[in-house]
Amino acid sequence: MPEWPEMEHYRNMLAERISGQPIMKVQVTRPKSINVPVDEFQKELVGRVVWFVEHRGKMLIFHLDNGKRLLLHLMLGGLIRYESYGAEEDGKPDRTVQVTIGFPQGELNFIGLRLGYIHLLTVKETVARLADLGPEPFDKWLTFEKFKERFKGRRGSLKTSLVEQRVIAGIGNCYADEIAFEAGVRPDTKLNVIEPETWERLYHSMHKVLRNALAQGGYMELPLTNADTVTGGYNDHCLVYDRGGQPCLRCGETIVQEVLNSRKVFYCPSCQKDR
Template sequence: MPELPEMENYKLLLNQRIIGRIITDVQVEREKSINVTVPLFQHALIGSSVREVERRAKHLLFHLSNSHVLVLHLMLGGMLFYGTEKEKPDRTVQVTISFGSMSLYFIGLRLGYLHYYDPVDAERFLQKLGPEPMESAFTISRFGQLMQKQSGTLKSVLVDQSVMAGIGNCYSDEICFEAGLLPSRRCKQLADPEMETLYHSMRHVLAEATRSGGYMEMPLFVEDRLTGGYDKQCKVYDREGEPCVRCGRPLIRHDVSSKKSFCCQHCQR
């Protein structure tokens, strides 16, 4: 599932390509992927343009010139592609938004959605989300206060979108490895130095993953060399049986709080 770095990467690349371009056509192959009727969706979008693409947690917000917002959540298996009909991958497309000869294809939205809201409803829809972990206002003090209130494991708390927004299965494991902490540790068990290390590890991993284009492998467009660049840099996620980069011991999969999790039981305490 795309997480904060993947959606931030999409945001940056799309802002370079679709801002100000008039939407000329809209096709919906799966009506359950949207929250209004297909005719209303098409009528609202065609003739408008995207003023800005913003990210909130694992969502992308397409701010339209008609003052409404498209809220995208890709969920498991969802991805985007921008290009021509000839260039698009051979994958099932649920929604297509066209800008002349170029289109933005919303792929694999079996669980994901692209909802159309007015600004008030969009804000209401997203208000349940916790703070953004990379914002400057999210200080180490605020992080510590927030985490100390939680009774769950690091794994369950880091992926809880109401606690902090944007982290999922992959980066929760990478953050815990960077901090030298097992995902099964309880938040309330952490000493102050461990909490500080966890905070800096979180900021470092998310920043590095974003700079490298996240871990999703399919490029956003032809000749996209950025998207997916972090996949080979993951140190533990989906690396069961591979040697730990720190100690050489085999990495294990040890599910925590009913979520798949990968770690090194030797290096992480």
């Protein structure tokens, strides 16, 4: 599932292509991917202008000129593809497209939305839908002290809380493990034994890992266009995630892969401690 870096990366690329552009056409082949009848969805969108694209947690929000919003959640298996009209290098994968939104220079295709969705909402409905999300990792109000408070009183392991969207929005399996590795603490460490200096390392590691991942297009290899050579670049730079049984790139110790609360977890038993 796309996480903070992937969705912020998509937001940046989409902003260049569709911000300020009118919607020329709308096609829906899977009504379950939207939340209103198809004819209403089309009527509400055609002729509207996408003012800008916002990113919140693992979701994208398309702001329309009439005040309404399109809320996109790709979930597992969903992807976005942008096809420029007349550009041979662009194009759709050989998969069923659930929703297509056309603009003057190209069309945006939403594919694999079996679990995901793109919903048309009012401002009030959007606020309500996002109400349970925690702050963004780079929210200016999320100081170190506020960061620590997000975990106060919680039970369980570090990773379980890092991926909890009500604590911090946008961090999932991959980056939780990478953040824990950067901070030198095991992801299965219980929250109540983590030392103060470790919390500070976690705060700064969260920013470092997510910035690096964003700069390299995230770890999920789901390019926006065929010419997109950036998306998924971080996959080759993960230090522990999905590297079970391989040597640690820092110390040479074998990376451990375990299951924690039904989630895969990866860590280096030498570089990462339980405090």
